[in-house]
Amino acid sequence: MAITGKDETMTDTSTASPKPATQPAPARPTAPTGAPLLEIQDLAIHFRSARGVARVVDGTTLTIHQNEIVGVAGESGSGKTTLVEAILQIIRFPNRETHGSVMFTPRSGPKIDLMKTNERQMRRLRLNEIAYVPQGSMNSLNPVARVGDQIVDGMVDHGLGKREARDRVPGILERVGLEQRVAKLYPHELSGGMKQRVIIAIAISMNPSLIIADEPTTALDVNVQRKILATLSKLRDDLNVAIMIVSHDLPVHAQLVDRIAVMYAGQIVEAGDIRSTVKLPLHPYARGLMNAIPSIGKPRERLEGIKGATPSPLSWPPGCRFHNRCPHVMDVCQTTPPILAAAEPGDRDTGDGIVLVQPGREVACHLYLESTPKEARPQ
Amino acid sequence: MSESTRPAVPLLELRDATTIFGSGAQETVANDHVSLAMAEAPPRLLSIVGESGSGKTTAARTLLGLQKPTGGQALWRGKDIYALPKRDMHAFRSEIQAVFQDPYGIFNPFYKINRVFDLTIKKFNLASSRQDREGLIEDALRVVNLRPPDVLGRYPHQLSGGERQRVMLARAYLMKPKLIVADEAISMLDVAVRAVIMNILLDFKEQAGMSTVFITHDLSAAHYLGGDIMVMRRGQVVETGTVDRVLQAPEHPYTRLLLDSIPSPDPDERWQDDVAAIARLEEEAGVAERDVVTTA
Numbered sequence: 187m188a189i190t191g192k193d194e195t196m197t198d199t200s201t202a203s204p205k206p207a208t209q210p211a212p213a214r215p216t217a218p219t220g221a222p223l224l225e226i227q228d229l230a231i232h233f234r235s236a237r238g239v240a241r242v243v244d245g246t247t248l249t250i251h252q253n254e255i256v257g258v259a260g261e262s263g264s265g266k267t268t269l270v271e272a273i274l275q276i277i278r279f280p281n282r283e284t285h286g287s288v289m290f291t292p293r294s295g296p297k298i299d300l301m302k303t304n305e306r307q308m309r310r311l312r313l314n315e316i317a318y319v320p321q322g323s324m325n326s327l328n329p330v331a332r333v334g335d336q337i338v339d340g341m342v343d344h345g346l347g348k349r350e351a352r353d354r355v356p357g358i359l360e361r362v363g364l365e366q367r368v369a370k371l372y373p374h375e376l377s378g379g380m381k382q383r384v385i386i387a388i389a390i391s392m393n394p395s396l397i398i399a400d401e402p403t404t405a406l407d408v409n410v411q412r413k414i415l416a417t418l419s420k421l422r423d424d425l426n427v428a429i430m431i432v433s434h435d436l437p438v439h440a441q442l443v444d445r446i447a448v449m450y451a452g453q454i455v456e457a458g459d460i461r462s463t464v465k466l467p468l469h470p471y472a473r474g475l476m477n478a479i480p481s482i483g484k485p486r487e488r489l490e491g492i493k494g495a496t497p498s499p500l501s502w503p504p505g506c507r508f509h510n511r512c513p514h515v516m517d518v519c520q521t522t523p524p525i526l527a528a529a530e531p532g533d534r535d536t537g538d539g540i541v542l543v544q545p546g547r548e549v550a551c552h553l554y555l556e557s558t559p560k561e562a563r564p565q
Numbered sequence: 566m567s568e569s570t571r572p573a574v575p576l577l578e579l580r581d582a583t584t585i586f587g588s589g590a591q592e593t594v595a596n597d598h599v600s601l602a603m604a605e606a607p608p609r610l611l612s613i614v615g616e617s618g619s620g621k622t623t624a625a626r627t628l629l630g631l632q633k634p635t636g637g638q639a640l641w642r643g644k645d646i647y648a649l650p651k652r653d654m655h656a657f658r659s660e661i662q663a664v665f666q667d668p669y670g671i672f673n674p675f676y677k678i679n680r681v682f683d684l685t686i687k688k689f690n691l692a693s694s695r696q697d698r699e700g701l702i703e704d705a706l707r708v709v710n711l712r713p714p715d716v717l718g719r720y721p722h723q724l725s726g727g728e729r730q731r732v733m734l735a736r737a738y739l740m741k742p743k744l745i746v747a748d749e750a751i752s753m754l755d756v757a758v759r760a761v762i763m764n765i766l767l768d769f770k771e772q773a774g775m776s777t778v779f780i781t782h783d784l785s786a787a788h789y790l791g792g793d794i795m796v797m798r799r800g801q802v803v804e805t806g807t808v809d810r811v812l813q814a815p816e817h818p819y820t821r822l823l824l825d826s827i828p829s830p831d832p833d834e835r836w837q838d839d840v841a842a843i844a845r846l847e848e849e850a851g852v853a854e855r856d857v858v859t860t861a
Contacts, residue, residue, distance in 0.1 A: 208834040261755040262726070363840040368856065377854045378617070407616040407782060408826035410854065412836060413843050415828070420839065434755060437828035441835055461832045478757045479830050480789035482812055488767075489760035489789070495725045 218445065220252030223396055223428050224273070224316075225289040229301075230452075231265075231272045234281035240499040242268045244452035245286075247526065250396065255422055255429045257439035257460070259475070260449035263496040266432045267321065269449070270398050273300060274318050275308045290316070293395060313344045317389035319399040321432075324381035327373040333384050334369030340388050354391065361424065362387045362417055379410035386417060390425060397421075400432045415442050436475055440464050448472045451497055451507035454526055457548045466541055468529055468549045470512045473538070506552065513537065518552050518562040529554035535564040574643040575602040576743055576776075577628055577661060581637035584623050595623040597800040598637065603778065605743055608770045610792030612779045612808065614823065616852060620800040621780045625748045628778060629663050630654075659689050662737035666749035668729035672721035679717050681736050689740060705735040708773075709765050727758030734765050738773070745769065748780040763789055784823050788812055796820045798852060819850040 231243040243265045250256045260266050271277045273288055288300040292315050298307070312318065320326075328336055334355050341351035356366055362383040373381055382402060389397050399418070403411040419442060422429055433439060439446050439460060447457040448469065456469040467473040474492040494511040497503055503510050509519040514537030529547040533540050534554055543554060552558040584596040599620070603609065613621045626632035627639050630646045639646045641657045649657055665671055672681070682702045685691070692698035703713050709731040721729060730750060737745050747766065751759040763786065769775040779790055787794050787808055794811050796804040796819065804817040815821045825846070829835075838846075847853045 208829065209837050210833040210835065261757060363844075371856055376856045379854050380856060408784075408828075409616070409822055409843065409847055409850075409852065412826045412828070413840050413854075416836065416838065416840050416843060435828075436756070437830040440830045440832045441828045464830060464832055475757060476830065478760050480760070480763075480785045481830065482785050482788045482824070482827065486789065486791055488764060491760035491764075492757035495728065 218249075218251040218254050220254055220428070221291065222249050222289075223252045223254075223291055224250040224430070225287075226269075226273070227287045227289065229269070229272065229286035229288060230284070231268055231277070232283040232285075234283065235500075238500045239283075241502060242452055242499045243272060244499075244502070246449075246452070246454055248447050248454060248457065250428055250430055252395065253422065253426050253428055254445065255418075255431065255443045257443035257446040258430065258432045258449060259434065259436055259439055259446060261434060261475075261496055263499075264449040265452040265499070266434075266449055267400055270318070270400055270430070270432055273398065274312065274316065275300060275303065275305075276318075290396075309344075313340055313389075313392045313394065315394055315396065317392070317394040317397045319385055319389050319397065319402050321400040321404070323385050324378060327381060327384060329373055331372070332369065333371055333373065333376070337369070337384070337388050337391055341391050344392055346392070351391075358387045358391055361390060361421065363413070377410075378406055379413060382406065382410075382414055383417065386414075386421070390421060390427070393425065394427060396428045396430065398430045398432075401434070402431065403433065403435070403438055411438070418442060436464065436479060448475070451502050452499060453507065453550065455508065455550045457526065458546065462544060462547065466543075468534075468536065468541075468543065468547060468554055469508075469551045470514050470537065470553075471508050473536070474513075506550075514553065514564075516552060516562060516564070518558060522552070522558075524550045524552050524555055524558070526550040527555055527557065530556045537564065575640070576605040576642060577778075578602040578640040578643075579624065579627060579634075579637065580640065582624070582627050582634040582639055583636035584620075584627065584632060585635045594800045595620045596627065596634065599624050599627075599797075599800075599802055600637075601795060601802075601805075603744060603776055606774070608774045608776045610766070610770060610777050610779060610790050612781055612787035612790060612792065612794045613797060614781055614784055614787050614794060615797035616782060616823075618799070619797040621782075621797050622748055623800075624797070625663075625746050625778065625780045629661065629746050630657065655689075659740050660743045662740055662742040662745050664730070664733045664737055664745060664747040664750045666752060668726045668733065668753065669721075671733065672729065674721055676720075677717075678719055678721065678724070678732055681732060682739060685736055685739055691739060701739060702735075705738045706732075708738050708768070709735045710761070711735065725758075726754050727761060730754060730758075730762055731765065734762070734769075738769070741773070742775060744776040744778065746778045746780070749782070750779075751786060752782065759786070760789075766790065783827075784812065785827055796823070798850075817850075818846075819852060822846050822850040822852070 226246055226248045229243060229246045233240045258266050284301050289297045290300050291297050337355050338351045342348055355369055359366060364383050403414050418429060443460050446460050446463050447454045450471050456472045467476050478489055478491050492511060505521045506519040506524050509515045526548055529543050529549045531543050531545045534543045579599050579601050581598040581600055582596050583598055586593045586595055615621045623632060627634050633647045686698050692701055706713050711731050751762050766777045791808050794808045795802055798819045804811055804820050815824055
């Protein structure tokens with residue numbers, strides 16, 4: 187997976203540890219087939235503060251289609267969480283400025299711009315159409331209420347009769363792989379993985395068309411994380427739901443998602459189907475992320491990580507926001523911001539070697555953009 | 566734990582250390598006859614891995630003199646860590662240093678970063694003059710790849726998580742300890758920064774002769790560091806050996822489960838088991854997920 191030298195093949199065939207039975211990700215078409223469900227168009231979320239304007243999300247475009255799993259990756263401070271909080275309109279911070287639009291297609295009725303909805307309209311959408319699993323929410327269950335009642339609460343709050351809501355609980359628990367008696371237990375009586383499954387149960391209780399999950403596997407043990415991933419993947423097939431999953435963990439995306447968007451400094455720097463993006467990341471930041479993952483079975487050699495620190499949203503660097511950490515920085519990078527667009531197909535010099543860029547890749551990097559003058563790129 | 570030359574008295578040792586919290590029905594055996602030995606030389610890396618609740622942090626705290634075991638012994642140079650005279654305690658603290666998980670909680674937000682170094686230098690009389698002191702601090706920062714002006718004079722909230730964790734490593738380095746106990750020191754950091762922190766520990770070993778006991782839930786981090794590994798489950802050590810042996814040919818079903826559950830970064834290697842199948846593997850490995858009812 188690592189691009190180690192010139193022209194090296196991307197296949198990693200080294201085997202060392204016995205691997206569990208795995209298989210390639212299902213051959214879903216590289217281009218999504220479902221109708222667009224959520225269309226984030228040039229979204230910017232800025233906060234005015236005493237120290238200036240924090241441009242936390244700054245020009246993000248991403249579409250999620252029906253029944254699709256889309257991953258958002260990036261390091262802390264890249265704007266992932268603010269992006270999903272903006273979609274759900276739950277940012278309470280004062281002095282917020284919003285630009286751009288987030289068009290959502292409900293099951294019935296016309297498209298609606300989530301950035302222009304009022305609180306009443308938004309409440310109708312939440313849980314019914316768009317369910318949210320916030321980061322660390324498994325630790326926010328009400329400690330003095332039984333799990334079953336908490337699942338019922340959400341449904342009643344969003345328009346279901348109490349009786350009907352209660353009747354739905356057994357089926358919901360079964361969907362997320364919890365035994366029926368769990369409904370009678372209190373959160374402190376459950377393990378971490380079970381609590382996370384309760385949260386997912388609440389999320390699917392009203393049959394939403396989109397689930398947005400923020401770091402749903404972080405802080406769980408690896409075997410428990412594996413069960414959560416299996417659960418989410420099955421829910422997509424069973425419930426015909428789309429899932430947007432935010433995680434800093436690329437291997438988690440590799441196991442679950444169809445398409446991935448890599449965020450850096452408030453913007454998406456690379457987007458594409460998971461297989462080509464992970465096997466041949468184009469953006470130097472995405473490549474740095476991939477190469478920072480220690481992998482069992484590969485020969486032990488020093489990993490570099492990515493030098494430098496995430497810049498501040500109060501003062502993103504000019505030009506390409508990654509330029510001061512980029513190993514392949516060019517003159518043009520310091521002045522002209524690259525805009526996310528289709529990478530020019532063909533043989534490209536990534537700085538680490540020549541790679542063949544297939545059509546359909548999107549990247550915000552001057553190394554690949556047709557709009558970047560030829561003479562500014564490596565020859 | 567390597568079978569080769571073991572000097573008579575290890576630098577740090579647990580002998581059947583057992584720690585029980587609570588009593589009666591509430592009893593939790595956090596460590597159940599845990600034994601390990603770290604010699605002073607040659608420097609060595611030992612990773613202790615296991616799921617949350619496996620007792621790895623209790624073992625680390627016992628090694629650091631923070632959690633007296635209810636049974637067995639914790640020894641520093643053959644002496645009981647929990648019965649050290651004051652003078653020895655001072656020496657123990659300067660030889661054995663700690664780096665903890667949370668690079669946010671460890672700092673007092675009201676003080677500048679400098680205080681972390683100043684206190685250490687004062688407490689252990691590391692410098693006789695201001696010049697000496699500044700030299701020491703700059704030296705320690707350089708080892709962890711931080712530029713003094715980027716750190717000194719600033720407050721903790723002005724640094725990133727990775728920078729703060731490097732400050733903690735620099736602070737440990739100041740003491741020129743023989744051994745560092747790093748408890749989940751990378752788990753709260755971004756992937757891109759984790760390698761940086763692990764590289765520093767590798768440098769400490771290779772260039773400064775310092776050993777590390779590295780507590781982690783992440784087998785791939787243990788693989789990256791190399792050296793030896795000790796796998797814990799529900800308070801007990803279930804497997805020990807060199808990282809290469811244990812990860813190539815794990816003997817215990819729990820080690821196999823941990824190894825199999827590391828997500829592959831290759832979408833062509835996706836797991837296919839459903840939740841029930843994974844639960845069966847957990848059962849086999851003795852770590853079935855439990856709520857209170859199943860435990861009772």
